Amino acid sequence: MPSLIDNYILERKVGEGTSGEVFKGKEKCKPYRPVAVKFIPKKSLSSAGRENLLNEISSLKKLKYNFIIQMMDFSWNDTHVYIVLEYANAGDLSGFIKKRKVLSESLAQIFCQQLCSALLFMRTHNISHMDLKPSNLLLHKFSPNRNPVLKAGNENAF
Known part of the structure; x- marks a missing residue:
């Protein structure tokens, strides 16, 4: 280490x-x-x-x-x-989907809205994410009873 x-x-x-x-x-x-x-x-x-x-x-x-x-x-x-x-305490979207085998339509819609919001914010700063894939979309869970929040990640992609 x-x-x-x-x-x-x-x-x-x-x-x-x-x-x-x-x-x-x-x-x-x-x-x-x-x-x-x-x-x-x-x-x-x-x-x-x-x-x-x-x-x-x-x-x-x-x-x-x-x-x-x-x-x-x-x-x-x-x-x-x-x-x-x-630190994204709930892993990435790839692992999340593999673990659950299926993503509900309502959760997929929430994740899509969060991703689109992030991409729009990047666009306002003339920044593009050059490596969008599930393993670079990180998840953070704020409490056990709530869905995780999707966050664009991977600093090598901007």
Whole structure:
């Protein structure tokens, strides 16, 4: 597991993608919010990749919206870039559908409305999501008795 980064405690690895690993963690100080921390090795980035990463971070700074995973922080050292994101506690839409085998029409309608709202918000900022797929649509559940909220995610897609 990567070492601690300044304001966060890492708990466990939750994913791995083409550009790095993602760990679940939490803030060191109150309110101890859960976070997802993506570790991107600098050595894996070409010069174009570095420029794309800077553009993505710039885009994520602008995207503060209910149906978009929020970037909370970012930093870097000699070896890695760290992107700290809001943690989606209910997984992604792909896993949600696989687990349930079927999505009710009413829930599909709610998810579609949330996704369209997120895409419209991105459009107002001249930002496009370039990798829409169920595994990049993350879910957050605020209480056991409510449906999860769909949030556009994957910082490599903007």
